Structures are given as C-alpha cells and as structure tokens.
Amino acid sequence: MSTNKLYEEILAQPKSVEELDIPQNILIDIILRLLYTEGNVDFRRISQVTRVPHALEQILDWLRKEHLIEVSQSSASHGPLNYIYKLSGPGEDRARESMDRCQYVGPVPVPVHRYSEAIQLQTMGTRLVTPAQVKEALRDLVLPDNFHRRIGPAINSAASLFLYGPPGNGKTTISMQIAQLISGTDPIWLPYALTAGGQIIQIYDRLFHQEVENEQRAAIDGRWGLFKRPSVVVGGEMKVESLDLRFDPLANFYEAPLQLKANGGVFLIDDFGRQQASPIELLNRWVMPLENGLDYLRLRTGQTIVIPFRALIIFCTNLDPFNIADEAFFRRIQMKVGIFNPDEPSYRRIFLKVCQQTGINFDENSYLHLLEKWYRDDNRQFQAVHPRDLLTIIRALCNYDNREIHITQELIDEACEIYFVKH
Structure with missing residues (x-):
C-alpha cells in the first residue's frame, strides 16, 4: 500500500471548504437540515455530526453573512467555538426546501473518486494472512492435509472462492472462519458516506462496520473511520435488487448495496442457488465485478458510477455446481474448493x-x-x-x-x- 499517498493526500484533515473536494452546497444543506431538525445547535454539535471541524468556521461565517443562520445572543460573547446557532427566517425556508430534496443529516460525504483510490491503495497486492494464521483459524475443523493452501491464496489475492459439496460438512463454518480471520487483519479506512452526481450514498452500516481506535485520528479527515474489515453474509433472502443502490423515497438519499458495504472485506453468499432470484440472474450481475474488479452502480438520474470491487466473494452451495452455473461462470471464479463427506x-x-x-x-x-x-x-x-x-x-x-x-x-x-x- 502506498501509505504516504493514502495519509498525505486522501485522508489528510481538510483545512478549508475547498479541501473537502465536494460541492459547497452539500455541506451547506447538511448544516441547515441539522439546525432545522434540532433547533439551537452549538459549534461542537455541528462538528460532531458533520465531522469537518476545520471547514466549519468558514462556512458558518458565510451562512451568517447570507442571513441564513443567526448566533444566539447569549453565546455571542463566548467566542466562535461556543456559539449557539439557529436558523433565520430565510434560513428556515431554505432548510425546508433542502429537506424536501434530501433528509440526510450525518458525516459530510467523500467524493467517489477519493473512495476509489483509497480502496485500491488498501487492497492492491497486500499480504493479509500467513499459512500459520489460516491453519489456526481452521484448527477446530477436521479437514484434509494442506487444506489451508486452497483457502489462503484466495484470501490474500481478494479473489473469488466457490465452496461446494453435500450439506453438513462445514462449508458455512469454513466461510465464517475466513471472514473472522480477515476481520482480524489490518483494519481499513472507509468513509461514512459518498457523493456522486450531487447525490449522497450512505456506506456506514452498524451491522457490518465495527470502528477501531487509532492514534492518528486527530490528523485524519473525520469523514473517514477506521474499521475492522467488514464481513457481509447473505443467504436465501438475497435478491438482485440487494446488489443495486437502494434509494429511500422518503429520505431522498441512497443506501449502499451489500457488496459496497463489504468492500475491503468479505462478501459471503451462503446457500447459493436457493436465493429468491434465479442463479442466472445473480451470475449475470456478478460477471463484471468478477472479471474486471469493477462494479457499475446506477443512480436514478441515469448516471453510472464505477466502484472498485475489492472484497473476497465466497459462494457456498449444497447444489450440484453444474445445475446452477456454466463453464463461463466458473472460469471467472478463481478458486473452486469441494468440501465432501468425511471418510x-x-x-x-x-x-x-x-x-x-x-x-x-x-x-x-x-x-x-x-x-x-x-x-x-x-x-x-x-x-x-x-x-x-x-x-x-x-x-x-x-x-x-x-x-x-x-x-x-x-x-x-x-x-x-x-x-x-x-x-
């Protein structure tokens, strides 16, 4: 990983609105919506929600000059860091219009191109696990000698893995042990939200993203968090729609699809072939990510965004592989491992x-x-x-x-x- 580029360029704490590298209106609207929903809000609270403290004074001064916000008289003598802000009349009108367009209130999003760079820098050619670690992860299972050699290379290359064989022999257990192993390796910097085409995509999901402490936190752009590598597990409930951006028609912003939440970690599709969608539909959806390492996601506006796909994807099935897929699909799966009945x-x-x-x-x-x-x-x-x-x-x-x-x-x-x- 090019550590210097990651920390000095992509994750560096932004000192101004310009260094956020996003349209100014996105930050303005988040602040106005926060004041609209919470009323009187102090500087610390705005900083806590937006996670861009060094850019706030500049934008809050601008909002005051534009008469969109006001400073409470009781706090005016205590300095900018102790100011309590509230919406003005025109500010309330604009905040209401902003709420009609989008109701997202949270960390300021990161531009999608920075996210793409960060994912690539944190996953390309990185050695994650050793043979000893893989053996230790599988030590409670009775497996053939050197079984770890079928699994370890797939983990380190973030390749795809297809586990097949009759039920009851540990495919899911092996997959979960792999996921736990990867989760315990070097953590990964991920943004809480992205922006593309003027839209906001929320990536953070507390079900999958477990934040860890970091000594460099003060020097890092607060829009990013350091997380254990995520593990996303889905089964028969998965639909093709789960792999697309999900637009919330009430809140008017997007939730990241499952594979985007799994990026940099593991995406396990358990019981493959028994999903609500047909195997052919799912396989067609995975052709490009498996072949090129790129995922194409479409916004409601028709704009397509391209995201690096850098998760280890594991397919597990009890079904006959050739009843659910063809040779073309298996060529795109780098590692195929059969888990059979024990002797x-x-x-x-x-x-x-x-x-x-x-x-x-x-x-x-x-x-x-x-x-x-x-x-x-x-x-x-x-x-x-x-x-x-x-x-x-x-x-x-x-x-x-x-x-x-x-x-x-x-x-x-x-x-x-x-x-x-x-x-």
Whole structure:
C-alpha cells in the first residue's frame, strides 16, 4: 500500500471548504437540515455530526453573512467555538426546501473518486494472512492435509472462492472462519458516506462496520473511520435488487448495496442457488465485478458510477455446481474448493474432537455400535455435522432424565431414532 499517498493526500484533515473536494452546497444543506431538525445547535454539535471541524468556521461565517443562520445572543460573547446557532427566517425556508430534496443529516460525504483510490491503495497486492494464521483459524475443523493452501491464496489475492459439496460438512463454518480471520487483519479506512452526481450514498452500516481506535485520528479527515474489515453474509433472502443502490423515497438519499458495504472485506453468499432470484440472474450481475474488479452502480438520474470491487466473494452451495452455473461462470471464479463427506477415520476424529469440546467421555463400544447399526447397516453417508448433532441430543436426553451425561448404546440408538429421517 502506498501509505504516504493514502495519509498525505486522501485522508489528510481538510483545512478549508475547498479541501473537502465536494460541492459547497452539500455541506451547506447538511448544516441547515441539522439546525432545522434540532433547533439551537452549538459549534461542537455541528462538528460532531458533520465531522469537518476545520471547514466549519468558514462556512458558518458565510451562512451568517447570507442571513441564513443567526448566533444566539447569549453565546455571542463566548467566542466562535461556543456559539449557539439557529436558523433565520430565510434560513428556515431554505432548510425546508433542502429537506424536501434530501433528509440526510450525518458525516459530510467523500467524493467517489477519493473512495476509489483509497480502496485500491488498501487492497492492491497486500499480504493479509500467513499459512500459520489460516491453519489456526481452521484448527477446530477436521479437514484434509494442506487444506489451508486452497483457502489462503484466495484470501490474500481478494479473489473469488466457490465452496461446494453435500450439506453438513462445514462449508458455512469454513466461510465464517475466513471472514473472522480477515476481520482480524489490518483494519481499513472507509468513509461514512459518498457523493456522486450531487447525490449522497450512505456506506456506514452498524451491522457490518465495527470502528477501531487509532492514534492518528486527530490528523485524519473525520469523514473517514477506521474499521475492522467488514464481513457481509447473505443467504436465501438475497435478491438482485440487494446488489443495486437502494434509494429511500422518503429520505431522498441512497443506501449502499451489500457488496459496497463489504468492500475491503468479505462478501459471503451462503446457500447459493436457493436465493429468491434465479442463479442466472445473480451470475449475470456478478460477471463484471468478477472479471474486471469493477462494479457499475446506477443512480436514478441515469448516471453510472464505477466502484472498485475489492472484497473476497465466497459462494457456498449444497447444489450440484453444474445445475446452477456454466463453464463461463466458473472460469471467472478463481478458486473452486469441494468440501465432501468425511471418510471413516476423519469421522472418528470429528467425533472424538466433539466429545473433547463438550466434556462427554468417549465410549468405544457405543461408537462402534453407532458405526455398525446406523451407518454400515443403513448404507448411510458420514457427514461432519453428525457427531455434534448426535451428542447434543444425547446431552438433552441425559438432562431430561436428570442423569450424568454419558454415552451408551441405548442412548446412541435413541438419539439416532430422533435425528435420522427414515426412508
């Protein structure tokens, strides 16, 4: 990352309205709307909301000269930093007009071109994780040897990852561990909001963006926050519309789509192929971001803005991959990793690990009974999730009977009768 350019040019604290690099009217309207909604507001509050303290005196002086705001008489003798501001009559009229156009009140937005530069500088060729870190993240899972080598390179290149295979073998768990791992790497500077074409796009979402402390905060443009790398997880509820700018017709500003909120982190599409939109619709939407690393978002005005797409996108599916996508799509997915049913030795290791994690004593005879009666006799496939689920049922049965938690052949049979669906 070109640290000098990031900190000295893009994130530098703006000292004037001009250095905000946005139309002056955007800042004016945010201040007027704040005064309209809150009434009498002091300088500190305006600074807290807009996050541009060094540009405020200049713009507040201009608003006073234009007779759009007034300073409360009681505060006039205490200096500009202690002034309490309120709207004048003409200011109230203009604020009302501004509210009709847009109701956004929050951090002053950053121009989209600065955001694009910042994302590229914080993601290009950056080594995020080491083999040791990936192994540690996956240590609670029983996986094939060197499995980490299928995952780690995708993380560091922010490439795409397609996890497929039968259900119950840890695809979602692996994905969540990857997301948690990336979240714990170097944090990322992101703006709270963007502006493009005179419109405001809110990026910050408290569900996905967790801010961290930073010693350089005082020297940084307050319109940016330092966050853990975001993890956005969606499942069957996702629609194609979730990937487009969402315009709020009441507030009259935009909310960033999911992939924009995930930029610089992880975007996990779980249970791919079972979304409300068809796989073809979703795949067509992802062609350009996957191929070029660019996402094209359209404003209601018809203007298109181009955003670098720099999230690790993970597709997880239980379905046959070739029933939901074609070769052209898979060529655009750099890493395809199958997660299959464990073999018998791996199943035993999983069972032992779950016993250890849950504090239940392993019983060899009961375990062999489980294999013989409920797997070999029924020709049932092993699944990695079975030990956890069966031992959870055994624990519940013992608690119900107010007995010490243990494993017996009888409890194995009772748990399996409850758990497995009969043919």
